[in-house]
Amino acid sequence: MTAAVDAAGTVGTKAVISARNLVKHFPVRSRGILRRRVGEVHAVCDVSFEIGANETLGLVGESGCGKSTTARLLLNLIRPTSGSIQYDGRDLATLSRAQMRPLRRDLQIVFQDPFASLDPRMTVFEIVAEPLRIHGLFGSSGRSAVRELMQTVGLNAEHGNRYPHEFSGGQRQRIGIARALALRPKVLVLDEPVSALDVSIQAGVINLLEDLQTELGLSYLFVSHDLSVVRHIAHRVAVMYLGKIVETASVEELFTKASHPYTQALISAIPLPDPRKERMRQRILLTGDVPSPVDPPSGCRFRTRCPKFAAVLSGDEQRRCVSEEPALIDRGQGHLSACHYAEAVKLV
Secondary structure (H helix, E strand, C coil): CCCCECCCCCECCCEEEEEEEEEEEEEEECCCCCCCEEEEEEEEEEEEEEEECCCEEEEECCCCCCHHHHHHHHCCCCCCCEEEEEECCEEHHHCCHHHHHHHHHCEEEECCCCCCCCCCCCCHHHHHHHHHHHCCCCCCCHHHHHHHHHHHCCCCHHHCCCCHHHCCHHHHHHHHHHHHHCCCCCEEEEECCCCCCCHHHHHHHHHHHHHHHHHHCCEEEEEECCHHHHHHHCCEEEEEECCEEEEEEEHHHHHHHECCHHHHHHHHCCCCCCHHHHHHCCCCCCCCCCCCCCCCCCCCCCCCCCHHHHHCCCHHHHHHHHHCCCCCEECCCCCEECCCCCCCECCC
């Protein structure tokens, strides 16, 4: 029996949180006193996905593709232009700040910059304890709970009286993770959590996140531009380009049978540790710049940089790419791809 596949690409698992047809447009205003609205930045355009229990969904793409905006929309930190975010039977997009407050215990975020996201005037103890105080959960056991949290993420509880600048980048990220875990959330959004860290430190943080997921039963949205990191931690991957998800699949399926030209280009850019294989591998190079999200191309948004468009497609096929936007179609086994001429290619 084949597991059911939905429009968001989730196979046979109950969703903890789901996004449906998310759209976010930011106004562009003219300079001067009047500051009239002259256009819109199409940051996120009709994005749908689900995250199951104990699952990690990797959201990848180039800088400016809408990954971080999508992450903030999922937690209702910014309001969508349209679409819905379903959690615990409620649409978060319709809730006020007051209505969202009790749900914040279940939905937390770890930001990209571990230094900028921590208050330099607060000790580490107070940083980790703050969410407990805000939600009235500190009480008589608060001190022991904070110490336990610090130990859980691999920090010395005796250093709670120190300030963020006294820690290394990896330790600061662990402080951010401890703070996010203070309220025992069910969903944790990780927005480029290791991009600012050295490679050796990245491994420690990734291993910590994996251990915490197993121990606490967390669901992750892992936002990154580094496919090699996503390959290590994610169960499924959603690839974004210019505000749209262009391919979704399990990690194994994506890395062995990528069918969208953009995904293929990203995978081909991952260096291989074997020099012989690295020299012999197929490389797919993208030319040109990413189009402006203020005025995205008609039809397929990737066509202006697609290596197949000019080299492989016929005139009629090119005209279809220009005029018709490709739908995110199931290619089997929960593998969705938004390309009129998708073709699986083994790259690594």
